[in-house]
Amino acid sequence: MNKRFLAPILTTLLSASALPALAQAAAAPPAPLGNAWSAAALAGAKYVILDPRIEGNPNIVNDEQRAGILTAMKRDSAGAIKRHYPNATIVTDAQTPGVVKVTPVLVTPNALLPWAKLTARLDFDLGSGQRVILNDQFGLLTLWQYQAEAANYLYGELVKKLP
Numbered sequence: 001m002n003k004r005f006l007a008p009i010l011t012t013l014l015s016a017s018a019l020p021a022l023a024q025a026a027a028a029p030p031a032p033l034g035n036a037w038s039a040a041a042l043a044g045a046k047y048v049i050l051d052p053r054i055e056g057n058p059n060i061v062n063d064e065q066r067a068g069i070l071t072a073m074k075r076d077s078a079g080a081i082k083r084h085y086p087n088a089t090i091v092t093d094a095q096t097p098g099v100v101k102v103t104p105v106l107v108t109p110n111a112l113l114p115w116a117k118l119t120a121r122l123d124f125d126l127g128s129g130q131r132v133i134l135n136d137q138f139g140l141l142t143l144w145q146y147q148a149e150a151a152n153y154l155y156g157e158l159v160k161k162l163p
Contacts, residue, residue, distance in 0.1 A: 036126045039163040040126060043085045046099045048092065050080045056108035058120070069106070072151035077104040080155035084162055101125040104155065114141045120154045134161045 035041050052073035054066060061069065078090045081102065094101060103123040109116035121135035136158055143150040 022045070025067070036130060037126045037132055037163060042100070042162060044087050045085070046089045046091050046098050047078070047081055047098055047102055048094045048096065049074050049090065050094065050101055050103045052077070052104040052106075054106050054108060056106075057110050060108045060112060069151070072148075073104040073106065073155075076151040077102060077151065077155045080159045081162075083156070084159040098127040100127065109140070112140065116140050118143070120158055122158055135157055136161070 019137060052070050054061075072121065082088055091099060093099075101124070103125075105119075105121040105123060107119040107121065109118055117137040119135055119137050119141050121133060124132040124134070126132065136154075138154050138157075143154065146153045
């Protein structure tokens, strides 16, 4: 790559205003997750699927489409977790002791273009107070091929990242 191209980018990224944030991020290692984020703990855990969210461009879908997508996100994220951990229990009460709270999130692209990608995310709030976020990007063309099973596909792929 051309050094004249990289120099302004690196200068901007490593400006005096960016250095304190970089140093702070480097100085604070993430807290260990311990046993709460292990295959054994998650396989038999109780999960509650909280209300899903769509972030990004709010105008990319109409209200009817949004309602259908949110319903599919809740249903299919629960199904994906249950398929990955058959002994897990999906509950509806977020106050259940020790429950793992899961929030499905889709981050939409700016426009519906065949090459655009969206980010699917599952936010896991563990009973210990820790948060783990799994995310991945999916091409719109790929998701279009799955049609009504798109949420099932992407959450199925996402839970493969679980321990």
